[in-house]
Amino acid sequence: MPSPTVVRCGAGAAGALLLASAAGALPLTPLLPPLRVAPPPAPAPDPASGTVAPRRPEPAGPRPSALASASGVRLRASLERGWTLAGERELLVHCAVHVDEPNDARDERLPVDMALVLDTSGSMAGSMDLLRQATRRLAARLGPEDRLTLVSYATTAERVFQGHPQADRAAFEAALAGLVARGGTNLSDGLDAAAAALASAAEGAASQGPRARRLVLLSDGLANQGETEPRALARRVRRLRAQGFAVSALGLGAQYDEELLGALADVGGGAYHYVARPAGLEAVVEAELRALRRLAAQDARLFLEPASGVRLLEVFSWSARTDATGWEVSLGDLERGSRRKVVARVVLPEDARPGEVLDVVRARLSFRTLPERRRAQIAPPTLRAGITQEPARAESSRNAAIADDLRRVEAARLLGEARAQALAGRVAEARRRLRELKQSVGDRLEYRDPSGALRRVDIDTLAENLEAGGTKGAEAAKLGDASARALGR
CATH class of the missing domain: 3.40.50.410 (von Willebrand factor, type A domain)
Structure with missing residues (x-):
């Protein structure tokens, strides 16, 4: 019996054995016993109808943040956390719109x-x-x-x-x-x-x-x-x-x-x-x-479209229009280097169960480019959240990148409510809201107004002026309104 010829071609010892066997020189003996994988169990028929429901694919994991961009405009949509506790149906949605600065130093602008x-x-x-x-x-x-x-x-x-x-x-x-x-x-x-x-x-x-x-x-x-x-x-x-x-x-x-x-x-x-x-x-x-x-884009509009079973509850600090598909928030014109934020509250379906991962909301931004004035649109993928029974898992999935924005929006809400209560003559309620505000942000509010100026508002002084009424009260109400708008946007 002639000796077998083994050709080595860089495939290692196992490769040499297989090549020799393929030439008929060696019997093919498995190196490992065959792996037997049991087939998945067939879905059980419905007891009432006798029909078998189609197998549902395993859901993808949570998607708590998503980004899209075009023409120098970026939209990042985020959930406050990727996992939410079973039974806690409300969830905050954060959308941030950024407009890039041009790479060159020229101050090109329209007349x-x-x-x-x-x-x-x-x-x-x-x-x-x-x-x-x-x-x-x-x-x-x-x-x-x-x-x-x-x-x-x-x-x-x-x-x-x-x-x-x-x-x-x-x-x-x-x-x-x-x-x-x-x-x-x-x-x-x-x-x-x-x-x-x-x-x-x-x-x-x-x-x-x-x-x-x-x-x-x-x-x-x-x-x-x-x-x-x-x-x-x-x-x-x-x-x-x-x-x-x-x-x-x-x-x-x-x-x-x-x-x-x-x-x-x-x-x-x-x-x-x-x-x-x-x-x-x-x-x-x-x-x-x-x-x-510094105008970069015109007539920017943010659309929030909830997934099936999800309800949009409110949009903070902005006027919003609703229709059958969701909510529309007009952001106006956008300047180079500017940033806008929109925070909304959604309610998840009642029948959401632990372990499920749900589509929550899709955000998209429409705007007119300059100088072409053509309508452009960017839309990150739909945000998804998981349902869990583990408090530690829900807490660890909080989005730290948007925490400061959420605190500012909450401060805007409390300030707006305090102003409304004071104007309605409910001084005790106004004081309570302002105490909550101080616990959240400290003694002073700091923000930049629409002109870019840094503003500092002492909360105790604001409270005293709101209670005083008259011209002081009217000025405090206007300051509170302007401050709440700036903080919330």
Whole structure:
């Protein structure tokens, strides 16, 4: 019998044996006994119908965080924890929108169209000089391709200037000199006059390419002339938004309606500013121009779409619209380097059982890119949470990266409730909310307002002023409202 020939080709001893056997030189003897795997048991038939349900695949693990990005805009959606205790059905959802800074150092920007709609009613008598000064400072910062529109409103409204202040300085100065405080507050007429002036300017500039557009509405009092119903005023702001203008609102002093101006800014996709004293006007107007120059995306909208059986309970600190698919939150225009956060509360299904992993919510962001103004969308994968009976597992799955944001949103909630209770005359309830707030954040609140300024609010002083009523109480209520909005967003 000839000797077997073994060819070694780097496969090791086992490979050599197999090659030799394949050539017929060696009998193939298994090195290990065969592995026998028992088939999975067949699903039991339903006792009532006799049918067999299809086998369900094992669920994937929790997905407590997911990220998507496009055109320099990032959306990260997160759950407060990946595992939740059985029986604890409520869960917080956190969405953070970031806009990247460009890699190069050039300050590329669109030409600016800015409109100031100025309250010149009688109550502004002591503020007109500072208003003129703030407008001049704004005009000095406009570039050669930028445009400014000035509309004044009191009992009636009129456009007093439109163009470039440096190119037509005489007309600009004459317009400022003609601003006289008198009459009532016809806010609706001011918005109508602004819409007409801006539509006319847009027709003349149709061939000049895209522009960054912003209207800043200033008021120091209640709308008491013309149309005063909030929904009718909001419709006017929506028309301006449809023309491509974001609308910001600036409340001055203690007598204006902060809830109305805040709602108009939300509808208009702009910012809401509270200015306690006229000296603060200049910083806010400059901040609005700075935001326009850093504009990166327009008309950003966040959609929260719950999975089957999951209910969206509330969205904190933002106005939200609901429909059959979920909730829509308007985030307005986005600047380079900016960040927005939205926190919502969802309720999981009643029949969720320990060991299950459930789809919870899908977040997606829609926005218009610049300068193309095309609609873009980003959507991270659906978030999933697991149900457990182990408290340690639930606690260890908490998302530490969003803990500070959640604390700030909780502070905003307590502050908003304290303000509402104080305005309703329920002082004891307001004090209780503020005590809870101090236990959460300490003696002071710190945040950056929409103009970028760092604000520090002493909670005890705020409580004293809310209880005092009168002008102090009104100013404290407005400060509390503005602080809650800034903390929650």
